[in-house]
Amino acid sequence: MNSFVYDIPVKVYFGENQLCHLGAELSRYGKRVLLTYGGGSIKKIGLYDAVMDEVKKAGLEVFELSGIEPNPRIDSVRQGAQICKDEKIDVLLAVGGGSTIDATKWMAAGACVDFDPWEFFSRWAPVEKALPIVTVLTLSATGSEMDAGGVISNPETKDKIGRMASPLLPKVSFLDPSNTYTVSPYQTACGAADMMSHIMEVYFNMSQDLFMLDCFMEGMMRTIIRYTPIAMKDPTNYEARANLMWTSSWAINGFVNGGKQQAWSCHPMEHELSAIYDITHGLGLAILTPRWLEYCLDETTVSKYVQFGVNVFGIDANQEPMAIAKQSIEKLSEFLFDVLGLKRTFTEVGIRVEDFPVMARKACGGDVLQGFKPIAQSDIEEIFKMCL
């Protein structure tokens, strides 16, 4: 069992009617705020006005950068970083989902350096500091509101790269489940698939770690399975939205990792899909995850599948391990494709075989991905073929 450091000092205001604290929290970091958001859905739901009210009540000066795209691009990051420099911004306020928050994190880092922010990814330039970040979350999925990572796409190089750095951790996040009431059933499903994957990337691991954390991960997976269909059918169900929102944060803030050290598998593979095809991240993960589990299942890994099947899906434990393992993959597929209604193949979403070699090579960096099972380019191509 490895040692580890736990250090997640993000303050969270969870629930309705908490936005009254926004002005005071922002004011701790200064007077000049860059508000970032996406395509304007925050205006439709009245959140933009509510945020502006609070910010103005606190006497802050607000600059704006809107139009941050899903799978956010390096150009948005460049633009935001430049505004921070030009306007001497003190604190960034991201209002949106993971894309907006991810992009905002890298703007905050870009504001503190002299070089092009893409160098954080192209040459892994050090992230020594970042401006403070406050978030108001509108989508339960990526967990960006409580972690130190962000994924940025570069359409020119067809790269989509994620990176963590502790200065990017938000100082404060506002998590109001009612801000997700207008999230469509499809986006709710994609968010759920993303969260499931965040947990499974860590849970499926053969190195010994804390049983307590396995219990937590199983509990979060049961929470997602229980509440996603409810939120899809009854979008203003507070209980469902609240459980999904708090789960999204804890699935990936690093707590459940404990001392486990293992590369992720499905996320690097999926990033290559959405780098080329710009499909929704959660959808790509949903297609990949059950096939990846099939590919990794053997006598050395079967015990983890058994634990998963019995504790998450309630599969009868009195069967052969391999039978339980296979049922657990079936149950997961049922959840993703039948219950959530996500597409189950690359063919259905238009991902073509001819791109497999380059996507597979990039996914593993031309080397071996040291994940649940080590996978090299040929393994990844094989998994891609299983997704057709």
Added chain:
Amino acid sequence: MNSFVYDIPVKVYFGENQLCHLGAELSRYGKRVLLTYGGGSIKKIGLYDAVMDEVKKAGLEVFELSGIEPNPRIDSVRQGAQICKDEKIDVLLAVGGGSTIDATKWMAAGACVDFDPWEFFSRWAPVEKALPIVTVLTLSATGSEMDAGGVISNPETKDKIGRMASPLLPKVSFLDPSNTYTVSPYQTACGAADMMSHIMEVYFNMSQDLFMLDCFMEGMMRTIIRYTPIAMKDPTNYEARANLMWTSSWAINGFVNGGKQQAWSCHPMEHELSAIYDITHGLGLAILTPRWLEYCLDETTVSKYVQFGVNVFGIDANQEPMAIAKQSIEKLSEFLFDVLGLKRTFTEVGIRVEDFPVMARKACGGDVLQGFKPIAQSDIEEIFKMCL
């Protein structure tokens, strides 16, 4: 479902070989350190020397206060606060279990005020600030290493009072499971009973809150049930000690509360026992908890017992709710008294009927404890009688 604020910025170094970070962490707060500890067991296990090595390597000046007692007393707090003032201490380093850490927290607060520290309890004087606190934990039980509370006894007034205040939250805690290898089976059992109670005080609650957090609490209870007997039989089992240690912190750091607002029941009752009889806190809780559950069981509360019994003890769900509920209490008693071997009655530990009225009155402050079920003095006396 109530809104809530999550704010637990404690940094934790978990695992072996982490003490090398102690000097750097202390140095962030200054040069003058007050080292606090209990009866000297940290010398026997070599921890005192290891800590001193690190502190000296970092060039810090160390002052010492040892002899902090179990159920720590206000006199120790007074003494520590005075040393902080006299020696211009920058940071306090508590090395020990919950008693040492609790006392150290109140020294850190007492160092910042002109009045007697007992006034924090007698007249609820405001806790506006405290010196920074770093802890090195040697006992998995109270969770003081990651929460903002501390319980202090006053033998003169026969009071034992707990209070939370955010300035008391440790900045950094070092949790090395191997530092608990020498904890006796009996103290390991008492610690487990304390942790179980911390969880059950929150879990047994009829107000609607996050399902996800119920899953976490059930996972922690299963962790305690699984690993306490192992740690008692095989005291140097790292896996068992590690699971118990991380559970002790998360059982009570406030995370699992979510938006639940409810007074605790068994802790206030137990504090009155140990205020008079100086028995081990966990032992008192072990005796009280199953009787309290019996007392609170009725048609309005039974569903929570069913959830507990099925999800924590694996009781067959296909039975009458009341039957499952009763079995769940039996299973808990079996765990506490048969598996852990704790004494099961007041009679066995010498707690006398004649003290019931005054203990019961103090436990509820002469009013009604608004816990899982509201209980007044007469209810508490009844529960005490069930413990005979």
